[in-house]
Amino acid sequence: MQEEQGTLVMEAYLSSIEAEFSLSKQKLKELTNLFQEELENGLKRSDAILKALPTFVFNLPKGTEIGKFLTVDLGGTNLRIGLVELLGSGQFTIKKDSKVIPDGLKSGSGKEIFKFIAQNIETFLEHPEIEAELPLKLGFTFSFPVQQESLAHGTILGWSKEIEGKDVIGMDAVALLQESLHSLGLDIAVEALVNDTVGTLLAQIYRDDRTRMSVILGTGSNAAYVERCSQIPKLKGKFNNGRTVINIEWGSFGDGCSCTILPSTRFDRILDLESKNANYQRYEKMMSGMYLGEIFRLILVEAVNKEILITSSDLISKPYGIKTKDMSKFHAEFINENIENCKMIIKGKFGINIRSDAEVQMLSKLCEIISLRSCYLCAVGITAVHRHLLSWLSKEKIFSVALDGALYQKYPNYSKILQDLVCEMDMDGGAADACRVVLVMAEDLSSIGAAAAIAAQQFK
Ligand code: BGC
Numbered sequence: 001m002q003e004e005q006g007t008l009v010m011e012a013y014l015s016s017i018e019a020e021f022s023l024s025k026q027k028l029k030e031l032t033n034l035f036q037e038e039l040e041n042g043l044k045r046s047d048a049i050l051k052a053l054p055t056f057v058f059n060l061p062k063g064t065e066i067g068k069f070l071t072v073d074l075g076g077t078n079l080r081i082g083l084v085e086l087l088g089s090g091q092f093t094i095k096k097d098s099k100v101i102p103d104g105l106k107s108g109s110g111k112e113i114f115k116f117i118a119q120n121i122e123t124f125l126e127h128p129e130i131e132a133e134l135p136l137k138l139g140f141t142f143s144f145p146v147q148q149e150s151l152a153h154g155t156i157l158g159w160s161k162e163i164e165g166k167d168v169i170g171m172d173a174v175a176l177l178q179e180s181l182h183s184l185g186l187d188i189a190v191e192a193l194v195n196d197t198v199g200t201l202l203a204q205i206y207r208d209d210r211t212r213m214s215v216i217l218g219t220g221s222n223a224a225y226v227e228r229c230s231q232i233p234k235l236k237g238k239f240n241n242g243r244t245v246i247n248i249e250w251g252s253f254g255d256g257c258s259c260t261i262l263p264s265t266r267f268d269r270i271l272d273l274e275s276k277n278a279n280y281q282r283y284e285k286m287m288s289g290m291y292l293g294e295i296f297r298l299i300l301v302e303a304v305n306k307e308i309l310i311t312s313s314d315l316i317s318k319p320y321g322i323k324t325k326d327m328s329k330f331h332a333e334f335i336n337e338n339i340e341n342c343k344m345i346i347k348g349k350f351g352i353n354i355r356s357d358a359e360v361q362m363l364s365k366l367c368e369i370i371s372l373r374s375c376y377l378c379a380v381g382i383t384a385v386h387r388h389l390l391s392w393l394s395k396e397k398i399f400s401v402a403l404d405g406a407l408y409q410k411y412p413n414y415s416k417i418l419q420d421l422v423c424e425m426d427m428d429g430g431a432a433d434a435c436r437v438v439l440v441m442a443e444d445l446s447s448i449g450a451a452a453a454i455a456a457q458q459f460k
Contacts, residue, residue, distance in 0.1 A: 007358050013308050014365055017299060020265045021369045023376050027263060028425065034261055035253055035384035044233045049256050051249040054235060055198050056151045057453055058244050061206040063090040065455035070132065070188060071447035072117055073141035075196060076161030076219035076290060077101065079117060081124040083132050084451040090207040092448050097124050110165030111176065118180035135187040139450025142173050143196040143220065145249050151453065154193045160251060161220045161290050162276050192453040195247045197224035199446030204402035206452045211400045213385055214442065217378060218405030221288035223248050225385050228392060250381050251284030262286065267298040274319060287374040289407040293324040295370050300350065309359065315351030322350055324407065327367050332412040334364035371411055379421035386426065386437055402442035409443060
């Protein structure tokens with residue numbers, strides 16, 4: 001009797017959470033229209049909510065470029081260093097190494113981050129398997145908002161993904177890295193600065209020139225796409241011919257006065273307020289890998305406070321104590337019906353004491369609700385960009401989107417659900433007869449794109 005009552009309370013709680021997180025078709029349409037509007041504002045003005053940053057990549061790779069380049073990719077979690085060889089005909093090789101960025105560095109000075117990169121490059125080049133002779137040209141993938149004035153110059157606008165580094169905001173990311181390299185006596189020239197979305201897009205174009213857009217769904221989230229220079233009024237006609245790449249910095253959608261449009265729940269509001277960049281990157285905070293685990297944790301805290309779940313661990317009281325990758329593993333085990341493994345993860349990684357299988361089911365439903373909303377929000381962004389470009393693309397043409405990031409690659413069913421959603425939205429519930437948006441997995445390619453950015457300038 002008591003157990004039955006407990007199940008009823010749990011079901012009622014779950015339904016209320018589901019109602020808060022679900023998005024109606026009407027809401028999705030509103031969001032898509034607003035996204036398109038904000039993107040078009042971003043192309044006109046530099047103070048718009050979506051920054052729509054010009055990348056100064058004017059020569060898109062053809063796939064024929066060749067050459068050896070050093071690459072560095074600073075993301076929110078890892079630093080990756082590589083020696084890339086572009087072989088032409090869309091082929092390449094890469095020797096690479098990766099290092100987790102220490103937490104102390106993330107909450108410290110930005111200059112130290114650049115020193116850390118240079119030291120790791122030095123160590124990488126000393127490795128016997130890396131047969132590289134200096135001087136080398138370096139392509140720098142920097143996965144944070146940067147205002148570029150040329151391909152090898154970019155002012156840091158701010159950090160995201162819980163990195164602090166305030167001392168370097170307003171400074172040139174290329175000059176910072178270049179100085180750190182020179183102070184170690186390394187004859188390396190930083191020749192291209194690209195966002196990870198831009199690197200992924202260029203690499204996929206190198207392999208397949210039909211690619212038009214890229215999306216990262218990893219620790220953070222963002223997208224880039226190929227735009228006509230004539231459609232970027234803020235370039236003031238300086239580069240009126242041809243095409244370029246726009247780094248949307250879509251994580252800021254819904255910031256500022258349009259914030260009420262985002263379907264934020266009380267959990268999103270707490271997460272935002274307690275984050276290092278409150279009021280910023282709200283769309284990203286509802287969608288990317290850095291935050292889904294934290295949203296889940298905040299719901300668990302509420303469920304424990306309401307005595308729907310119990311805990312004897314302090315794991316859930318620690319901000320960011322639950323990682324999206326563990327949510328993802330748990331959800332995958334649940335889908336594969338490995339309930340015993342689910343229970344181990346719940347105890348070890350979520351700190352919840354499970355009393356019944358119904359509770360396991362409840363937790364998996366919560367994961368589904370949170371990850372599904374992320375998928376819906378991502379589909380909004382992709383659909384809006386596609387609609388913005390529709391008049392340019394011929395109607396029958398496939399709109400190929402390159403996707404990367406651990407959330408997209410690893411979260412169970414994420415990639416399939418996202419493909420179905422963008423098709424449903426593209427076909428407007430059946431109004432069009434075929435889906436033109438094709439999502440392509442572009443795993444770990446952003447360094448290749450940074451190399452291709454340098455090569456494409458040389459081979460134009
Ligand atoms: C950054 C973007 C980046 C994205 C994916 C966001 O937090 O602002 O520049 O592309 O994360 O890594």
